Amino acid sequence: MKKNSLWLCGLVVLLLLGLAGCAKKQAQAPQPPSPANKNLILSSTTDVQDTGLMDVLIPMFQTQTGYVVKPIYNGSGQAIALGAKGEADILITHAPSAEQPDVANGDFINYQLLMHNSYVIVGPPDDPAKIKGLSATDALKKIAAAKAVFVSRGDNSGTNIEEKALWKQAGITPNGSWYLNAGQGMAPTLLLASQKTGYTLTDLSTYLAQQKNLQLDILVQGGKALTNIYHVMQVNPAKFSKVNADGAKAFEDFMLSPATQKVIADFGKDKYGQPLYYADAGNIATGGQ
Amino acid sequence: MSVIGDGMIQAGRLLISGDPEVLRITWRTLQITGTATLISVVIGVPVGVTLALRKVFGRWLMVSAVNFGMGLPPVVVGLFVWLLLFRYGPLGFLDLLYTPGAMIIAEVIIAFPVVAGFTLAAIQAINPKMRFQILALGANRWQFLWLLLREARLGLLAAVIAGFGSAISEVGAAMMVGGNIEGLTRVLTTTIDQEVSMGDFVLAIALSVILLLLTFFVTAILTWYQQHRRQPQ
Numbered sequence: 001m002k003k004n005s006l007w008l009c010g011l012v013v014l015l016l017l018g019l020a021g022c023a024k025k026q027a028q029a030p031q032p033p034s035p036a037n038k039n040l041i042l043s044s045t046t047d048v049q050d051t052g053l054m055d056v057l058i059p060m061f062q063t064q065t066g067y068v069v070k071p072i073y074n075g076s077g078q079a080i081a082l083g084a085k086g087e088a089d090i091l092i093t094h095a096p097s098a099e100q101p102d103v104a105n106g107d108f109i110n111y112q113l114l115m116h117n118s119y120v121i122v123g124p125p126d127d128p129a130k131i132k133g134l135s136a137t138d139a140l141k142k143i144a145a146a147k148a149v150f151v152s153r154g155d156n157s158g159t160n161i162e163e164k165a166l167w168k169q170a171g172i173t174p175n176g177s178w179y180l181n182a183g184q185g186m187a188p189t190l191l192l193a194s195q196k197t198g199y200t201l202t203d204l205s206t207y208l209a210q211q212k213n214l215q216l217d218i219l220v221q222g223g224k225a226l227t228n229i230y231h232v233m234q235v236n237p238a239k240f241s242k243v244n245a246d247g248a249k250a251f252e253d254f255m256l257s258p259a260t261q262k263v264i265a266d267f268g269k270d271k272y273g274q275p276l277y278y279a280d281a282g283n284i285a286t287g288g289q
Numbered sequence: 290m291s292v293i294g295d296g297m298i299q300a301g302r303l304l305i306s307g308d309p310e311v312l313r314i315t316w317r318t319l320q321i322t323g324t325a326t327l328i329s330v331v332i333g334v335p336v337g338v339t340l341a342l343r344k345v346f347g348r349w350l351m352v353s354a355v356n357f358g359m360g361l362p363p364v365v366v367g368l369f370v371w372l373l374l375f376r377y378g379p380l381g382f383l384d385l386l387y388t389p390g391a392m393i394i395a396e397v398i399i400a401f402p403v404v405a406g407f408t409l410a411a412i413q414a415i416n417p418k419m420r421f422q423i424l425a426l427g428a429n430r431w432q433f434l435w436l437l438l439r440e441a442r443l444g445l446l447a448a449v450i451a452g453f454g455s456a457i458s459e460v461g462a463a464m465m466v467g468g469n470i471e472g473l474t475r476v477l478t479t480t481i482d483q484e485v486s487m488g489d490f491v492l493a494i495a496l497s498v499i500l501l502l503l504t505f506f507v508t509a510i511l512t513w514y515q516q517h518r519r520q521p522q
Contacts, residue, residue, distance in 0.1 A: 016323050051485075072387070072470075185486040191488065209487075209488070210488045213488060240377075266312070
C-alpha cells in the first residue's frame, strides 16, 4: 500500500515538474538574427487590435527587424499614461488632446501622424430622437433634450475622450438615467446600446465588425468633428533611460514607411468593401479632437 | 441560447482539427498553471504543517494572514505585482513584466495561501491523540510528518485542487502582468476575455468549453488520487 501511494505521489510531482521544465525549454526557442535589446513594448489601443490590423503589421515588423514586440492594449488614456511613465517604448494612440500635454513636456518625441478613420453615431433604426443626418453636436443636443438612452464607453479610451469633447462642444453635461456608463470596450458597449435601443458613439471599424450582432444603424457620420486621428510616438529615451530607443525608432520608421502605409490603406477592403483606415504619414492632421 | 450551442460545436471542431494556436494556448495554460501550483504546494504545505504543529511566536497572526490570503482579490494581487514589476518599479530590474514568470508569481501569491490554509485546517483536524500514538510507536521526525500527511490526505488533496483551481481560473491578474501577448503570455482565460471584448462570443464559448475540459481532466486525476482508497483505520 505504501509503495503505491508513493508511486502516485512521485508521478504527480514528475508531471508538474515536466510541465515546468517544458516551460523553460519553450522560452529558449530559436530566434531570428536579432538586435542587442530585442524586446519592445508597444502601448496601444484596443481598436487596432480588434480590427486585426496589428496582427498583420506586428509579424511583418518582427520578421523584418528581429525585434520582439510586446503589445499592450488598453484605452488611449491608459496607453498614454503607461508611456508617460516610461513603461513603454512606443505608442500608437488616437486621442490627440490627451497626447498633447505629454508631447509638450517632452515625454514623447517624434510625434507623427499615422492614419485616421472616422467615428459615427449609431442608434436604433426608428431613431426616436430624430438625429439622422445632423451634425454631431446637434445630434447630441437632441439626444439630451429627448433624454434618449445614450451609452458611453466611460473608460477614458480615445472614443470616450472624443465623446466627452463632443458633449463639451454641444455645451451639455450629460447626466441622468438616460446616460449609461458602460465602462467597457467598444464591442460590448455597442451590444449594450443595441440591447437598450440607445445611441452611442463608435468608430466605424468596430461597428462594421459587429454589425451582425447589432440592431443599430449609422445615423450621423462625416465632418471634421468625427475624424478619428492616430499618431505614433516614441517615449523619450533622454527622459527615460530604460526605454529601448533603437527599437522604438525602428518601429516608428516601419509604421511610417511607404510599404506599411500601403498595407494600412488596403487593410479591410476585401472584407468590408471599404478601407478601415486611411494612411496619413507625411500629411497634416485636420479635424478630430 | 444558440450561442452556447454554436460555441460547443466550435470547441469540438477546434479540438478535432487540432487548431495549432488553440493547442499552443492550452499547453501554455497548463505549463504556467502547473508551475504555479507546484510552487504553491512546495511552499504552502510546509507552511500549513508548521503553523498547525508548532507554537510559533505570533502564530495567531500568521494563521490570520494565511486565511486572509485565501480571500485576497486576484485583481488586487495583479495590480500590486504589476506595479512592483514596472520598469521603474522596485522590482523592475528583474525584467519580468509581460512574461510567463510574472504570471506565475501572481498566481503563486494567489494560490499558496489557499494551499497553506487548507493544509493547516487538514492537519489541525487530525485527532491530537493520533499524533501521540504515532510518536509513541517510535516514529522519528520524518516518519511522523509523513504519517501525518497521509492521515490528512483528503484535506491535502483538497488543498492542491483548490490551489490549482485558483491558478487556472485567474484572468485579471494574468492579463495585467502577462499582457495577453500572442505566442508568449496568452492563456485560455485571457483569450476568452479578449474574445468577449471583441464580440466574438462563439469563440469565447468554445475556448471556455476547452478550459472547463482541461480543468475537469486535471481535477479528476487529483480526485481519483484523493478518493481511490480508504485506509483501514
